Amino acid sequence: MQTTYVMIKPDGVQRGLVGEILGRFERKGLKLVGMKSMVPTEEIARTHYDVHKERPFFPGLIKFVTSGPVVCMAWQGKDAISVARKLIGATNGREADPGTIRGDFGMDMGYNMIHGSDAPETAEFELGLWFPEGLMEWNNTMGTWVYE
Ligand code: DAT
Numbered sequence: 001m002q003t004t005y006v007m008i009k010p011d012g013v014q015r016g017l018v019g020e021i022l023g024r025f026e027r028k029g030l031k032l033v034g035m036k037s038m039v040p041t042e043e044i045a046r047t048h049y050d051v052h053k054e055r056p057f058f059p060g061l062i063k064f065v066t067s068g069p070v071v072c073m074a075w076q077g078k079d080a081i082s083v084a085r086k087l088i089g090a091t092n093g094r095e096a097d098p099g100t101i102r103g104d105f106g107m108d109m110g111y112n113m114i115h116g117s118d119a120p121e122t123a124e125f126e127l128g129l130w131f132p133e134g135l136m137e138w139n140n141t142m143g144t145w146v147y148e
């Protein structure tokens with residue numbers, strides 16, 4: 001089992017896509033083990049996107065992600081990291097496949113509505129950053145009908 005960090009960014013919240021987006025993760029069969037909403041501080045945004053700090057788009061990215069509420073989520077399941085990335089789609093909405101979140105709702109690179117961890121190490125780092133209080137442990141009965 002893996003746990004991945006997924007975040008609906010301010011454009012997703014502003015556009016009223018929270019229910020649509022989180023419904024896709026639910027329907028896929030992933031288990032919700034953490035969820036909250038906040039307006040990120042500059043500090044948490046900079047730490048989250050630290051790998052991109054030298055890139056030209058970094059200042060704009062920080063301004064964007066701190067501009068309003070985000071929805072922070074932790075989703076658990078077999079291969080949850082790659083499963084979530086597949087649901088999310090390619091970074092640029094114009095290139096993302098139809099059927100993915102970015103492919104169905106996005107037309108740009110920066111305004112791509114959602115973040116998903118890209119590897120086990122980044123998932124661990126991001127979950128610790130956004131959920132320092134820890135995640136929920138619970139038994140979801142649905143799981144017995146999701147995995148053979
Ligand atoms: P992803 O979110 O698909 O993991 P990433 O980690 O390469 O993509 O980049 C993080 C975010 O930064 C991405 O969701 C949107 C923004 N971004 C990436 N490349 C960009 C670019 N060339 N111009 C503008 N924004 C960019």
Ligand code: MG
Nearest residue numbers: 115116117118
């Ligand atoms: Mg990334």
